[in-house]
Amino acid sequence: MIKLPPLPAWARLPRQPLLRHLLFAVVGGVFFYLLTQSLSDFNDFEIGELAVYAIAIAGLSLLTGVNGQISLGQGAFVAVGAYTLAELQVHQPMNLVLELLAATAMTAVVGLVIAVPATRLHGPYLAGMTLLFALALPFLSDKYSNFFGGDQGLTVPPPSAPGSIDPQKWLTWIQLFCALVVMVLLANLLSSRFGRSFRAVRDDEVAASLAGVHVARTKVIAFVVSSACAGLAGGLLALSSGVVNTGEFPLSLSIFILAGMVLGGSGTIFGAWWGAVVVVYLPSQWSQSLASTFHFNHLLSANFAVIAFGAILVVVMLVAPSGIQGGFRWLGQHLVTLSTRPEPTGNISVALQHTTEPDQTGDSSAAEQLPSSGGR
Amino acid sequence: MDNQAPGALAVEGVSVEFGGLLALDAVSLDCRVGEVVGVIGPNGAGKTTLFNVICGFVRPTSGRLAVNGSTLRRHRPHDLARLRVARTLQGVGLVQGLTIVENVMLGAQALLRADFVSALFGAWRSSREEARFRSRARALLDQLEIGEFADRYPATLPYGVQKRAALARALIAEPTLLLLDEPASGLSAEDMTELGTFLRSLRDRMGIVLVEHHMDLVMSTCDRLVVLNFGRVIATGTPEEISANPEVTEAYLGEDVREVTRGKDRTSGA
Numbered sequence: 001m002i003k004l005p006p007l008p009a010w011a012r013l014p015r016q017p018l019l020r021h022l023l024f025a026v027v028g029g030v031f032f033y034l035l036t037q038s039l040s041d042f043n044d045f046e047i048g049e050l051a052v053y054a055i056a057i058a059g060l061s062l063l064t065g066v067n068g069q070i071s072l073g074q075g076a077f078v079a080v081g082a083y084t085l086a087e088l089q090v091h092q093p094m095n096l097v098l099e100l101l102a103a104t105a106m107t108a109v110v111g112l113v114i115a116v117p118a119t120r121l122h123g124p125y126l127a128g129m130t131l132l133f134a135l136a137l138p139f140l141s142d143k144y145s146n147f148f149g150g151d152q153g154l155t156v157p158p159p160s161a162p163g164s165i166d167p168q169k170w171l172t173w174i175q176l177f178c179a180l181v182v183m184v185l186l187a188n189l190l191s192s193r194f195g196r197s198f199r200a201v202r203d204d205e206v207a208a209s210l211a212g213v214h215v216a217r218t219k220v221i222a223f224v225v226s227s228a229c230a231g232l233a234g235g236l237l238a239l240s241s242g243v244v245n246t247g248e249f250p251l252s253l254s255i256f257i258l259a260g261m262v263l264g265g266s267g268t269i270f271g272a273w274w275g276a277v278v279v280v281y282l283p284s285q286w287s288q289s290l291a292s293t294f295h296f297n298h299l300l301s302a303n304f305a306v307i308a309f310g311a312i313l314v315v316v317m318l319v320a321p322s323g324i325q326g327g328f329r330w331l332g333q334h335l336v337t338l339s340t341r342p343e344p345t346g347n348i349s350v351a352l353q354h355t356t357e358p359d360q361t362g363d364s365s366a367a368e369q370l371p372s373s374g375g376r
Numbered sequence: 377m378d379n380q381a382p383g384a385l386a387v388e389g390v391s392v393e394f395g396g397l398l399a400l401d402a403v404s405l406d407c408r409v410g411e412v413v414g415v416i417g418p419n420g421a422g423k424t425t426l427f428n429v430i431c432g433f434v435r436p437t438s439g440r441l442a443v444n445g446s447t448l449r450r451h452r453p454h455d456l457a458r459l460r461v462a463r464t465l466q467g468v469g470l471v472q473g474l475t476i477v478e479n480v481m482l483g484a485q486a487l488l489r490a491d492f493v494s495a496l497f498g499a500w501r502s503s504r505e506e507a508r509f510r511s512r513a514r515a516l517l518d519q520l521e522i523g524e525f526a527d528r529y530p531a532t533l534p535y536g537v538q539k540r541a542a543l544a545r546a547l548i549a550e551p552t553l554l555l556l557d558e559p560a561s562g563l564s565a566e567d568m569t570e571l572g573t574f575l576r577s578l579r580d581r582m583g584i585v586l587v588e589h590h591m592d593l594v595m596s597t598c599d600r601l602v603v604l605n606f607g608r609v610i611a612t613g614t615p616e617e618i619s620a621n622p623e624v625t626e627a628y629l630g631e632d633v634r635e636v637t638r639g640k641d642r643t644s645g646a
Contacts, residue, residue, distance in 0.1 A: 017506075018498030185496050192495035192502050193481075193488045196474065200482050203471045210431065210465070211545065212457025212486030221492070 021187040025180040032176045041168045045240065048172035049280045050273075051179035052236045057260045057279070058186055058272035059229025064258075065267025066190065067222035068202030070123060073114075073130030075253030076137045077227040081107045081234025083141070086154035086244040096159050100178065100235045107231020108224050115223035119216060134254045138246040153245025156238045175236045182229060183269050189225065190269075198222050259309065263316050265323025274324040282309055383408040384553040384583030385430065390439030392425055392607075399425045401607040402439070407583040409552055412575060414586045414598035414615075418627070421604040423587045424466065427555055431456055431463055444552055457486030462546035463555040468538045470530040476541045477526040480513035481506075483545035509548075516544045520574075536567045543574075552582050560590045572597040595619065603627070 014020045032051075036044050060074045084106040088099050118129050141148035148154070161170030189195055197218045200208035205215050238244045256279050264275025283305035290304065320327030385407040392400040400422045407413040415423050428434040430441065432451045441448045443459050456463070462483065470479050488509065490502035517523045520540045530538050539559065546554060556575075560568045572593050575584060588594050594601065594615070601618045603611040605627045611618055618624050 016498075017503055021498065184498075188498035188502075189496050192498075192506065193485060193490055194492065194495050196478055196482055197485060199473045199478075200471045203473045204469065206433075206453075207465060207469045207471055208482070209453040210456065210463050210469075211482045212454055212484075212549070213482070214454045 017188060017191040018184075021184045021191075024187075025184045028183075029176070029180055033173075036169055036172055036176075041166070044166075044168050044172045046280055048175040048236075048240050050276045051172075051175040052233045052240070053257070053260060053276035053279050054179050054272045055182050055236070056230050056233035056257050057264060057275045058183060058269060059226040059233070060257055060261050061264075061266050061268065061272050061275075062186060062190070062198070062229075063222050063226035064261060065265075065271075066195065066202065067198040067219060069119065069219060069222065070127040071130040071223075071226070072127050072254050072258065073132075073134040074226070074230050074257045075249055075251065075255075076130075076134040077107050077111060077230030078234040078237060078253065078257075079137055079249035080110050080227075081231030082238040082244045082248065083148060083154070083234075084231070085235040085238045086149075086156050087147075089156055090154055096174075100232060103235030103238075104228050104232040107234065108228035111224045111227025111231075112220065114227070115220045119219035119223055131251075131254075134251055138249070141246050149245060151245060151247070153243045153248070155243050156241075158242065159239060171240055175240065178232060178236055182232065183272075186225075186229075187269050194218075194221065259313060263313060263323055265325030265327075268323070268325045270328075271323050271325035278309075278312065278324075282312070384444055385585060386440075386442040387426070387430070388440040388442075390426075390429055390436045390441060392422075392429060392434055393437045399607050400429065400436070403604070403607070403609055405585075405602050405609070407553065407585050409581070409583045410579055411600065412579055412584045412586060412598045414588060414594045414601045415604060416588065416591075416594055416601055416618075417604035420606075422607040423604055424557060425607075426604070427463065427557055427585075427587065430461070430555060454486075457483075457549055460549065460551045461553045461555065462549060462551035464542050464546050464557055464559060466557045466561070468530065468535070468542055470538055470542055470545070472529065472531055475527050475529055476522070476533070476537075477510060477513050477517065479530065479541055480516060480544045480548050481509050483548040484509050484512070487549055513544070513548055516548055517541070520544050535562050536564065539563060539567075543571075547578070550581070554578070554582050554584045556584065556586045556588070558588055559586070560588055560593045568593050 014023065032047065036047055039047070056074055056078055060071060063069050063071055081103040084103040085099050088094065088102055093099075114130070114133060118126055121129055142150065145151075158167055158171055159174065161167045190198070197208065197213040200211065200213055201215050201218045208218075209215050237248075241248060260275030260279040261272070262275075263278050264273065265271025290308070316323065316327075320330065322329075383406050385405070387403060387405040389402045389404055390400055391398065391402055403422070403426060405413070405415070405426070415426065417423055425434060429436050430443070432448070432453045432455065435450075443456075443461055446459070448459075451459075470476075471482060474482060488505055490499075490505050493499075494501040514523060514526055517526050520543065522537050522540050522544075525533055525537055525541070530541065533541075539562070543556075543559065546556075559575075560571055563571065568590060575586070575597050578584065586594065586598060598615060601611075601613060601615055602609055603618060603621075603624050610627060611621050611624045613621070
């Protein structure tokens, strides 16, 4: 890699992972606070949705991008979280923090029950099983419509804001706060020994197990963490939509979350936010404004979001296979290369240096070992 | 301290049957701390199957297996690290999505104690442990003269560097038994000589079992050889005894035996 001139001590990120992640979260928090203050209620609502989707996508990103397990059922876990919160509000109202924790915990438990058999499956088989879960869940709520409220669903009153704070802003802040906390926790986890075993299991189960990683347990942990994220996202989604019914969680929700993860950059925390931006804004705003700008007919404009989604997916996968975040990273590295190596032959000399490095070390160390063997 | 009688590895009469085919037939082998034992034999003789039995990937049909004095019955591969056994894989076996230093840290996974909650909250308990093992991994990479590649990904590096990193990953947990599956394949002659010297230097801390095709390395590094053919042990002994054994010569070394001894003279005497 290119050696950058060292930054002064104050400009460097803290080496302690927790401090580094908290720093990012504080910067993000300030950014979103200023953003919500300057926007209208409806825009605040969308920022809240953005935070919720970012949580669900980040969870899936850990499962699929980092641990290599493909799930098509993330939307179903979102539903579990939403229903848990709604049922609690109907039957046993309590502190909102406890309700959200309960929604998270309940979904984690459901995730555990699914994970124990599911993590024995690989690739498409796992995807199939999680898809089945996503398809089966709505039937459960139809079958026990007395408890789950059937098509009508359950109503969830918005949380009451303290003092004179606008209720919509308050809810958005709650959602953003939860999202930032989740991101810090996930980033901690990924920089710990657990993150390392997630990646090792994804890339090479044999090598991981020989290194002492319990492969099955690692997969279950990733699955449970991922579903816990979905559960929290579900609880927060219930708060902002005000009603929880089966129509809120179609199969396309799982697909959108998966597509958002791939587009944003699977396996990265920042990628989850980019993915959420695409998932939240593409169907509602961008596609509508585009459709009205170009005077599409009714049929086309109704389906334009899906078409645009597909088109963007294709373009991003062609231009930046590792998603938007991967694209940014690539761009950043190349800008650094260009700025530190002004002469046009810079890249070539770097490449040559790379190929000769190992030979040089090999030669010099061999010379120490075998002084008389000569060059071979 | 680890020099107790049972030895680092004891394999007694282990047989493995794959659907009627006898892959291993009553194979016995032992390796003490302080010894390098070479397992040689033609392709398909059962060398890798033997390693797979020791590692718990394959269950023996009969026989007994003991590592560091404790008998293994239904062990799984991830138990080995705790039993202080490390194995390198044929080829490289590095995790492509981890940097070299992270790959080495992965080898210490069984020693790490940070629990899930402290990892989730980035507690001091977890991050301090990470930092400690990271510096230990870097030191090991420096010792193997590949410290400069610590933050690179395996795919971008030459084969020899990757092989050394795989060795570092096996060594970071300070095993008392090291199983090496063709550590020299694909290495240059210089790298191979260095590998031999390095393995000899590890001997006083662990027992080493080496499966290898390069007779130069085997003859110059091993204290004892076990020759497998069609799943059976056909000879054991010092390298000198083995290369003088007519049965081995016929089964494995064939006509190349003169070639091999000359090759050995060339590397050691040059």
